[in-house]
Amino acid sequence: MAERTRGEVRRTSFPIGDDLAEMRRQTREFLAAAALGELRETNFVLAISEAANNVLDHAGTGGWIVLRCDDDRVVAEISDEAGLLTDTGAGRVRPPIGSRRGYGLWLMREMCDSVEILAERGASTVRLTMLRL
Template identity: 90%
Template sequence: MAETTRGEARRTSFPIGDDLSEMRRRTREFLAAAALGELRETNFVLAISEAANNVLDHAGTEGLVVLRCDAERVVAEIIDEAGLLTDTGAGRVQPPIGSRRGYGLWLMREMCDSVEILTERGASTVRLTMLRS
């Protein structure tokens, strides 16, 4: 989908495909105007990429990334239609040392200003937010 603008707010969306490098490239292009700073932008792109990878890995669907930016924040919603992620508290506690899985949501919570897990109409959404301060 093409980027849309309303006043100061901007929005774009695109499907999650097997080529996560293309998704990261498109995300970085969108974030360039947000001026988050190199570290915060890198953390945000990594968190979005991890959420998208979780959709491919666990939901078995391609999913959708929706990016929004306004004067105060940048929001990424990673949506999967399978709706398998229903634990709104997932990732609040660091996985045990030596665990091979379970780090994704925990890392997202460490790297972003806010992480929400929403379930609506049978779909799951991970909403990641970075403040533009």
């Protein structure tokens, strides 16, 4: 297990672009020191990737990913500039069987310890949290 320094807060950010593989690489690089464990790290990276893909698919604008890691948790904030995601309860219920859409936020909620949807000042942010157990 990686050594933790109490009180340290690490942070990075990068724009959401069309190269989601590169975004996942950068995210994994940042998460390496968090020592989440292989399954939790994979789930977190997939949830972040899904949120970034939603920005590209639905918002049609630029977006940013901000990653923070402290003693207790890792937080990813995936933001867009369109502000179309305003339903703070989206994804709480599994989509009906056979549905072609609507799984992204539901899966994020299944894979992360906490998911928050924030809509403010014309922007939408999905805040994903994974606890450092």
